[in-house]
């Protein structure tokens with residue numbers, strides 16, 4: 001996992017590792033990540049958080065979304081467009097989600113456009129792995145590379161990972177946007193170095 005391999009091979013390996021995790025481990029990871037993030041000052045202060053609804057074997061985010069919404073944070077969620085760009089709409093509780101492509105649960109509220117992510121004070125990002133400089137490996141659609149390019153460098157961007165998915169080095173292509181932090185269930189929030 002410390003070698004720079006090809007992205008598709010790394011994705012397959014990381015997804016296979018996640019597939020080994022039990023539902024209990026996944027939901028425990030989600031609770032731990034939720035508790036960490038709810039205590040991060042930037043999230044406590046944030047008026048708007050761009051987040052996502054966990055899919056498949058990702059660490060659970062439903063509880064986190066609900067808690068943010070309950071405490072009055074404005075939560076934006078992505079809607080996958082045909083060209084894999086992300087549109088954004090508000091989360092208004094669990095009943096405001098509807099099924100989209102790839103089994104994604106997406107917001108049913110009116111879409112606010114691809115630029116709406118620029119209004120977020122914190123951006124929570126799905127990832128399969130992140131390296132120590134913030135380089136992120138995602139699903140391969142390039143959705144978040146395009147979305148994060150619209151986010152100010154002052155905004156905290158955080159990838160949600162399982163333990164072991166914060167790695168020394170990942171392959172980086174010119175379009176890859178870095179995240180500024182990662183959160184793991186056992187070791188909490190990791191600020192990441194590296195200039196963009």
Ligand SMILES: Nc1nc2c(c(=O)[nH]1)N(C=O)[C@@H](CNc1ccc(C(=O)N[C@@H](CCC(=O)O)C(=O)O)cc1)CN2
Nearest residue numbers: 052053054055058078080102104126138139141143144
């Ligand atoms: N929870 C979550 N939401 C997200 C993302 C994500 O990684 N996680 N995305 C991050 O960008 C965007 C969605 N991108 C996605 C791209 C591909 C697949 C996927 O599962 N693709 C499979 C095909 C599945 C099928 O055919 O049914 C594949 O390509 O093999 C899912 C989401 C926006 N929302």
Ligand SMILES: Nc1ncnc2c1ncn2[C@@H]1O[C@H](COP(=O)(O)OP(=O)(O)OP(=O)(O)O)[C@@H](O)[C@H]1O
Nearest residue numbers: 007136137138139140141142143144145146175176
């Ligand atoms: N700004 C961009 N405009 C158009 N296409 C882009 C842009 N950025 C990335 N892409 C395309 O997206 C594809 C996948 O990129 P990459 O493998 O880095 O995705 P990823 O970050 O792992 O996926 P995701 O962000 O969807 O989780 C690449 O083929 C790339 O050409």
